[in-house]
Amino acid sequence: MSVEDGPDYATVSLRDGSVHQADMVIAADGFRSEVRGRLLPEVKLEYVGYIAWRGLVDEMSLSEPTRDALLFEKFAFWLPPHEQILGYPVAGQSNSTMPSERRYNRATSEDVDLPDLLTDATGKRWIGGIPPTLIRPDVLADMEEAANTLLAPQFAEVVTKAKQALFQPIFDLEVPKMAFGRIALLGDAAFVARPHCGMDVIKAAGDAMALTAALTSDSDVRRALAEYSRVRTQVGAAIVQHARHLGAYMQAQLRNETDRVMAERYRTPEAVMRETAVSARF
Ligand SMILES: Cc1cc2nc3c(=O)[nH]c(=O)nc-3n(C[C@H](O)[C@H](O)[C@H](O)COP(=O)(O)OP(=O)(O)OC[C@H]3O[C@@H](n4cnc5c(N)ncnc54)[C@H](O)[C@@H]3O)c2cc1C
16 A cells, blocks of 8 residues: 655555545554555654553452442552553443443553563464454463452452453554645554553544644645644644653653653552543643
8 A cells, every 4th residue: 555645636556456546635544554654654653661451341240349349430540569450330232331231441551571472372473463362371361360469359350350351562652743745644543642641532533623623724635734733743742742651650661861750750649540541631
């Protein structure tokens, strides 16, 4: 696939040999964006040194003391040194919020040997992300053992009862601009923030709204995309930076003085709970 800007239209050439021309091309192709790779080959996903395990548990499969202690209506945290787990209720299979059908969602972050975790039982390494069903049993067993050792018993129960754990390597990604003539990047294709802010879906939606607004107020596509880029590049960079600061205390290797200061600032439970998934400043 290739994409090219031009004075009258942008051109996309696909692998099947077809060529498409359009007034503009919006690349909303996610964090491994091929279009971004073409336009900004020097911009790379930066693995930050830790992963997030994620899992879902049916509310009614948890013991009563755990259901009560986890305060199902609330956002619950447990913060061992350099790690964190947080959990919250989400709708059940049929999108139901009835207690009998709700599920509990948890995410826990820890420092790991990523290449080893991405290797399945046959020895194949899934560089782009391992399918959850291929995560090795010993990796899952280590994760559960860590949960039993490090976490409050209620959270340990949630971790060990989750049906299909998966993990997400955490990346930072920033582009210097989001528009290239008639081509624009949107959402994760442009900026990937660590999950601590809980802002990624909102960021993509905000990009889409800003793009619509820019195209509505200026019929010149190039100017409209340039304005969109001007506004949203600042927002994306601010979100990535804030999420990086929030996550600094989980990194074993702090890269610079700013990381060290931020790790210290967001080390306390009060600071973590005050800032996690809070979007007011953006
Ligand atoms: C496990 C996990 C949990 C998450 N939880 C949260 C959360 O709780 N809150 C939150 O805000 N964010 C969360 N995120 C992040 C959130 O999912 C992303 O930030 C968001 O989906 C980005 O939206 P997007 O439209 O930019 O990209 P995506 O949702 O990644 O969509 C990109 C789309 O482009 C398609 N695509 C890619 N390449 C091509 C191609 N060459 N041709 C055609 N199609 C292509 C992909 O198949 C995909 O459908 C989570 C992410 C993960 C992985």
